[in-house]
Every structure is written in C-alpha cells, then in structure tokens.
Amino acid sequence: MKKVVLVLLLVAVLMLSAACNKNAENVSGKKIVYTTIYPLYDFTQKIAGNKLSVKNIIPPGVEPHEWEPTTKNVAEMSNASLVLYIGLDLDSWAVKAQNGSQTKFINVSKGVPLIKEGNAINPHIWLSPSRAIIIARNIKDALISIDNKNKAYYEKNYENIKNQLQKLNKDYSEELKNTSKKSFIVYHSAFDYLAQDYGLKQISLTGLSDEQEPSPSRVAYVMDYIKKNKIKYIFTEPLTSPKAIKTIAADTHVQVLPLNTIEGLTQSEIKEGKDYFSLMRENLNNLKKALE
Incomplete structure (x- = not known):
C-alpha cells in the first residue's frame, strides 16, 4: 500500500511540474541532469564537464537498495532535462516516476550483458569495467540527445573514460590471473x-x-x-x-x-x-x- 501511494504521489508531482520543464536549467543557465546512483553520477559528471549541471538524487552515505524519493526529490527531478537510471530493480522508483513526466528518463543499462540470480537480475553492472564502458557510452549518447551542440565535447570526454576503463580492466585481468x-x-x-x-x-x-x-x-x-x-x-x-x-x-x-x-x-x-x-x-x- 505504501508503494502504491508513493507511485501516485510521484505521478501527481511530476504532472504538476511538467509545465515548468520544457527547458529545465539552473541559475547558471546549464541544463540539469539527475542520476540515481553514484557510479552514474561520476561517469556523467566526467563526460558532461562544465557543460551541464549534474546532481545525484540519493544523498551521500545512503545505501540505495531500499531508498525511496521524497516529494522534494520528485519535484527536483521534474525540473530536470534528463534523469539517468540503472534499472534492474535497483532504482525502480525512477522507472515509476516516468509516468506523466516531460523529463527525459534514460536507462543506461541498455545493451549490458546481464547475470541472473534466481528470478532476479544482478544490478551491480558497474563493478565490471568492460560493462562500465557500455554504461558510459549510453550516458554520453543521452547527454548528446539533450545537448547536441556539445556532441564533440561529450564524445572526447567519453573516450577519456573509455580509455581509463580499458586500462582498469587490463590491470584487473593481469593482477588477478595468477x-x-x-x-x-x-x-x-x-x-x-x-x-x-x-x-x-x-x-x-x-x-x-x-x-x-x-x-x-x-x-x-x-x-x-x-x-x-x-x-x-x-x-x-x-x-x-x-x-x-x-x-x-x-x-x-x-x-x-x-x-x-x-x-x-x-x-x-x-x-x-x-x-x-x-x-x-x-x-x-x-x-x-x-x-x-
């Protein structure tokens, strides 16, 4: 019952705020991007650089598995240009929050090879550097979709992250194999x-x-x-x-x-x-x- 009420609350707040969302920008004039968990925030911040305002919706020190947004969180997301989430039942509240919202929500786990555990899918895909490359690419594409004029900038920053992830993957492989x-x-x-x-x-x-x-x-x-x-x-x-x-x-x-x-x-x-x-x-x- 609690989750049903939460979903209805999410939809109501997002619909009320939709009219303000057409060109969501902060006081500096930058478009606002929200992420749901820290790995997405870190990658997004590194790719967006100084072109966008990137914020993580879950506060520091909070474990995300059982976290639920407040009405304030929902209102903040509704005034963003983009929300990036992982899906896979880790941040399912973000999936529900899309209903009735004009904010663009993008699942950045698309295309990532997944592991099932029983009837559930393990959501911790960022702990695999090779899969993290796919996440970063999806983030880069999402940023371009709301800010195409800075496409070359985002692509360059993505290549930097990709290179770091490839090096990380190589180091893990070499140092753990023996x-x-x-x-x-x-x-x-x-x-x-x-x-x-x-x-x-x-x-x-x-x-x-x-x-x-x-x-x-x-x-x-x-x-x-x-x-x-x-x-x-x-x-x-x-x-x-x-x-x-x-x-x-x-x-x-x-x-x-x-x-x-x-x-x-x-x-x-x-x-x-x-x-x-x-x-x-x-x-x-x-x-x-x-x-x-």
Whole structure:
C-alpha cells in the first residue's frame, strides 16, 4: 500500500511540474541532469564537464537498495532535462516516476550483458569495467540527445573514460590471473560480474540486497567454507556494517577488509576526493591481498 501511494504521489508531482520543464536549467543557465546512483553520477559528471549541471538524487552515505524519493526529490527531478537510471530493480522508483513526466528518463543499462540470480537480475553492472564502458557510452549518447551542440565535447570526454576503463580492466585481468586463491567472501552478492570477468568465485552470505539477513544455515556454510579452504580474509562494505561479518571473522579468526560496491560514497570518501576509479583500484588491491 505504501508503494502504491508513493507511485501516485510521484505521478501527481511530476504532472504538476511538467509545465515548468520544457527547458529545465539552473541559475547558471546549464541544463540539469539527475542520476540515481553514484557510479552514474561520476561517469556523467566526467563526460558532461562544465557543460551541464549534474546532481545525484540519493544523498551521500545512503545505501540505495531500499531508498525511496521524497516529494522534494520528485519535484527536483521534474525540473530536470534528463534523469539517468540503472534499472534492474535497483532504482525502480525512477522507472515509476516516468509516468506523466516531460523529463527525459534514460536507462543506461541498455545493451549490458546481464547475470541472473534466481528470478532476479544482478544490478551491480558497474563493478565490471568492460560493462562500465557500455554504461558510459549510453550516458554520453543521452547527454548528446539533450545537448547536441556539445556532441564533440561529450564524445572526447567519453573516450577519456573509455580509455581509463580499458586500462582498469587490463590491470584487473593481469593482477588477478595468477592468485593462489580464487574464492572470496562478501556480505551480499554484488560482485558476480567482477567474479565472472576475472575467473573468481564469490561466496556471499545473502542475495542481491544487503538489507537481507543471512540464515543460520548460510552462516554455518560460509564458516565451514572458510575453514576448509583456509580463507584468511573476508570482505565488508563501507555503506553497511553487518554483524554477521564481524561474528564470522571473530569465530574463524580471519581478518576483515573493505570491498566497495561503489553504490554510493560516504562523506569521508567525498572529502578525500575518491571516485569510481580510485575505489575500484582500492578493491583490486584488497582482492589481491585476500587471494594471495
């Protein structure tokens, strides 16, 4: 019932604001682009440069799986020229928000090879650098669709990101191919794409959402797996602090390392100037340490 009310609210606010949306611009005269999660924000900001005003709708430090927009958020999106979302049930509120809106909504996961987990699709496609190239290309095309006069500028910036992602992919491939271990333990199964790309095996306590609680049988299985395979490290995520990881670490005498899903940045990460690329390289370093 709560979600039905939310959908009706989204539609009402967007319809009321539609008349103001024909040439949505901020006070600097730049068109406004909203993104739903941090990886899209980072790529969009890098491609848009100083030509557009790019904003992320989810605030820093907030885990996006269960986040829902407020009426203020909906009104802000309705006054934008473009909203970029990932789809795949991660930001389903954005899909619903399209109804009755004159704002252009574009799903940037189009064309990305996907992995199914049961009846659901894993949405964490940005953790695969090769798939992130497709996301960045879709973002570039979306920006051109609302600002064609700066097409060459966006294409040049996209090529820069593409080159960085290709280098990142190469570094992951080279540095993970000869590790002595191939399995790693995480809280929720966000790293399927990364594991598939580099011949690794992800062992997770829960499914696709980190809001789930692991079953006692799953915890027992993971603890047994750690002991049998002589695992030395398990991974936690900066936006969540699951007790199960700490309990397992204490009971099995393993160390805990961060492995960032990059779904969102914390305030401290923002202050330190971190971005998608620096966090992906931190992930690579921690994976190498855990798998050596």
